[in-house]
Amino acid sequence: MTYCVAMRLEAGLVFLSDSRTNAGVDQVSTFRKMTVFENPGDRMLVLMSAGNLSISQSVRQIIADRSAVGGRSIWTASTMDEAAQIVGEAVRTVYERDAKSLREFGIDFNVSLIFGGQIKGERCRLFQVYSAGNFIESHNENTYFQIGEAKYGKPIIDRVISTTTPLDEAAKCALISMDSTLRSNVSVGLPLDLLIYEADKFSVTRFVTIDEKNQYFHMIRTTWGKQLKAVFEGIDDPVWNAATDTSPNALSTMESRSQPVRVAPPAAIAAPNADPAPLQTLAEQNRPRQQH
Template identity: 70%
Template sequence: MTYCVAMRLDAGLVFLSDSRTNAGVDQVGTFRKMSVFDVPGDRTMVMMTAGNLSISQSIRQLVADYVSADGRSIWNVTSMFEAARLMGDVVRRVHERDAKALAEFGIDFNVSIILGGQIGAERCRLFQIYSAGNFIESHDENTYFQIGEAKYGKPIIDRVITPATSLDDAAKCALISMDSTLRSNVSVGLPLDLLVYEQGALAITHFVTIDQRNQYFQMIRNTWGDQLKQVFEGLDKPVWDAAPDTRDNVLHASTATAKPMRVPAPAGVAVATAPRVPLQTLAQQFTDGQQ
């Protein structure tokens, strides 16, 4: 499996991908999921993939070579929208060639793609492309896309990222999101590829491959975990059976009438009766223990 996340911000784009593939507990491999198509000064595009590795590698190679009937290619389209359409066309071509043969072996045609970048003077754009070749675009209301094992790393992004977030803060947030995923899912693994693109640069701004020795990522892993524990321990414990107007942090009000939904035993089924145990005070228990 994999986890990839990309963020579209006013300042540019941030991309982060892991490199683990998993076809079973004893078939774990390392394959990079991020590819860059760029002509410095004219265009920079980043592609990240999740799903069937053979499908995504076929798409990556074919999109680099593909020229449509009207002469369009990833190297000469004039907008990111056209680039996303062209990649969708390539996905469909791979589906036409491989899907039937895969199905005969019980394998689904499964691939997810994130494509983002900038062409010429156009603003940065970000797309998610599906197995059918259709796609959606990121806007201010939804500033990021995730593919693969997305659920573990989603909460921190939802709480932090807005279009105004700086590139450095977005990179930090992406790494925390990845760390949360690494801790909860063994099908995602190091090394990671992190790419930062600054709006208007038309060249890669920053790129790093992160392994277990990377100092910054180790700081993220240790500090984030420690500070989460401190925040957790600093939160008050819930208060039960109290009036909300008499104290704070009441979880269950003394006037509450809510009850759990109990399932009745079927007619004719013998129901055990718990023995009644007389209540004892702590003083009584201590006295009994001394006898």
């Protein structure tokens, strides 16, 4: 599995991918998931992949082969939309060639792609390409795409990223998103590829491969965990069954007590005269007992 994230901002684009692939706990390998198609001064395009590795490598090879023989290719496409169509056509070509054989061996045709960049004469654009070869484009309402193990790294992006976010701040957010994913899922792993593209440069402006020795990413991993714990500890515990308007942190109030759905035990084993214990408040639980 893998995790890739890309962000489209007013200032440019941010791409981040891991390099873990595995076919079981004893078959873990490293394959880079990011490919750059760059013609300085004319276009800068990035392709990232997740899913079945053989499928994604076949798609990338078809794109590269078509680029080499001339004609309609991502090197000659006049718009990013046309280039995304070419990527989608490559996915469908692999599907028509391999899907039936894979299905006979119980293997689903599973591939997801993020494709983005800028062609001269257009703004920066970002697309997500699906297994059917169809795609969607990022707009201001949704400034980023994720593929692979997306769920762990999504909350920080939703809270932080907007179209006006500066590139370095977006890169920091992407790395925190990746760190959250690395911590929660062993199918995602180092090294990482991080590419920052400044709008209208038409060439890669910043790129780094990040391993466990990278100073900044080590700081992110350490600091983010400490800061999260500090914020968590700074939030008050809930107050149960508080009187109305007596606590700003009431989880429940005296006027709105609720009960769980209870299943009564069989009559033969039910304890005599046993009634459910009253639900306590935190204040009752913590109140010192009076001496008699």
